[in-house]
Amino acid sequence: MRRTALLAASAALVAGVLARPADAAPGAPAAPAAFVHPGVTVSKGQLDFTRSKVNAGAQPWKGAFDRMTASKYADLNRTPKPRAVVECGSYSNPNLGCTDEREDAIAAYTHALAWYITRDERHARKAIELMDAWSAVIRDHTNSNAPLQTGWAGSSWPRAAEIIKHTYPGNWANSGRFATMLRTVYLPEIINGSHSNGNWELSMMEAAVGISVFLEDKASYDKAMAKFRTRTAAYVYLESDGALPKTVLSQNLDTREKIVKYWQGQTTFVNGLSQETCRDFTHTGYGLSAISHVAETSRIQGQDLYGTDVGERLRHGLGFHARYELGAGAEGWLCGGSLKPGLGPVSEVGHNALANRLGHAMTNTEALTLRGRPAGSNNLFVAWETLTHGDNPA
Numbered sequence: 001m002r003r004t005a006l007l008a009a010s011a012a013l014v015a016g017v018l019a020r021p022a023d024a025a026p027g028a029p030a031a032p033a034a035f036v037h038p039g040v041t042v043s044k045g046q047l048d049f050t051r052s053k054v055n056a057g058a059q060p061w062k063g064a065f066d067r068m069t070a071s072k073y074a075d076l077n078r079t080p081k082p083r084a085v086v087e088c089g090s091y092s093n094p095n096l097g098c099t100d101e102r103e104d105a106i107a108a109y110t111h112a113l114a115w116y117i118t119r120d121e122r123h124a125r126k127a128i129e130l131m132d133a134w135s136a137v138i139r140d141h142t143n144s145n146a147p148l149q150t151g152w153a154g155s156s157w158p159r160a161a162e163i164i165k166h167t168y169p170g171n172w173a174n175s176g177r178f179a180t181m182l183r184t185v186y187l188p189e190i191i192n193g194s195h196s197n198g199n200w201e202l203s204m205m206e207a208a209v210g211i212s213v214f215l216e217d218k219a220s221y222d223k224a225m226a227k228f229r230t231r232t233a234a235y236v237y238l239e240s241d242g243a244l245p246k247t248v249l250s251q252n253l254d255t256r257e258k259i260v261k262y263w264q265g266q267t268t269f270v271n272g273l274s275q276e277t278c279r280d281f282t283h284t285g286y287g288l289s290a291i292s293h294v295a296e297t298s299r300i301q302g303q304d305l306y307g308t309d310v311g312e313r314l315r316h317g318l319g320f321h322a323r324y325e326l327g328a329g330a331e332g333w334l335c336g337g338s339l340k341p342g343l344g345p346v347s348e349v350g351h352n353a354l355a356n357r358l359g360h361a362m363t364n365t366e367a368l369t370l371r372g373r374p375a376g377s378n379n380l381f382v383a384w385e386t387l388t389h390g391d392n393p394a
Helices: 002-018 042-057 059-070 098-118 123-136 146-167 175-190 198-215 218-235 256-262 280-299 309-325 348-357 361-369 385-389
Strands: 085-088 140-142
Touching: 002 361, 042 098, 042 146, 042 385, 059 098, 059 361, 059 385, 085 098, 085 146, 098 123, 098 146, 123 146, 123 175, 123 348, 140 146, 140 175, 146 198, 175 198, 198 218, 198 280, 218 280, 218 309, 256 280, 280 348, 309 361, 348 361, 348 385
Parallel strands: 085 140
Antiparallel strands: none
């Protein structure tokens, strides 16, 4: 009996070493004593810097602004396409309002930025028109991709709303209804997270954090930030994590075999490798982008995560993938020697924070960032980040 018990205890110990859950977020609340506005991904200081550079015709900001205003998202004749129920299946099948919702949300953010930079009130009114159209109609998201869809659209809406509510002197009569939409339709769908691939939960927590800032909801902000910290640690590997990546406890990845399967069959782990690297770089880019957005929002709100493991994981994650995105061939130990590039316009926020602000050498990330300027939109939840964050010291 004693030997059996010892063997069982040893097995449990080995399992614990193999599948070490991600460290819980620090116990202290993450929410600020008073929320900063506008404060979702971009601050007033950053907006003022951008505006001054565009108005001076300075590059790369003027070129980035021109790309934004030439896009379909800046069209002052855009007609919102809201619906009561947005139904999104796997790989957008079915796609009943999914593209319309995401793109109307990006358009609202685009017009909010255009308003701030130009002070042309037509853009502010168009942003309000888009937000009002959806807040008057939408009740639910359904089908298998509902959590991810809610996360993507829910990341853009509060960015737009923060700029309009806190910088536009005109009347936004339905701002309360918009807040109710975020609180009752979006937040419940995302706040409890996801057990799918890590980019899902990271985008969902990005939306939850942004919505919490707009609503000034400290409890939801703290809950979303704790999930974000845990998921980030389980999404990008650091050698200090040990022999295997960290895990999210509720996913029960409690053996090496389960972890390797979840990491797309990858068995060798190095700094910056992502849980989805061997799936493709596009989905990995979604995750890295969401990490950068939450870190940026947190910094604006007074807690700088770039100096924590979040920043380290983002720095190594961007650098690792940028090298291959720039053309390096995959070694045999990495994803069977075959990669699927396509990271997307996701490096400006992280590069600016980590290289420019903190002084880290990020040669590959910088080369990729410069090659991609002026960064556009991925048409999901990333938009115009050369304009808002490229070499922005604020």
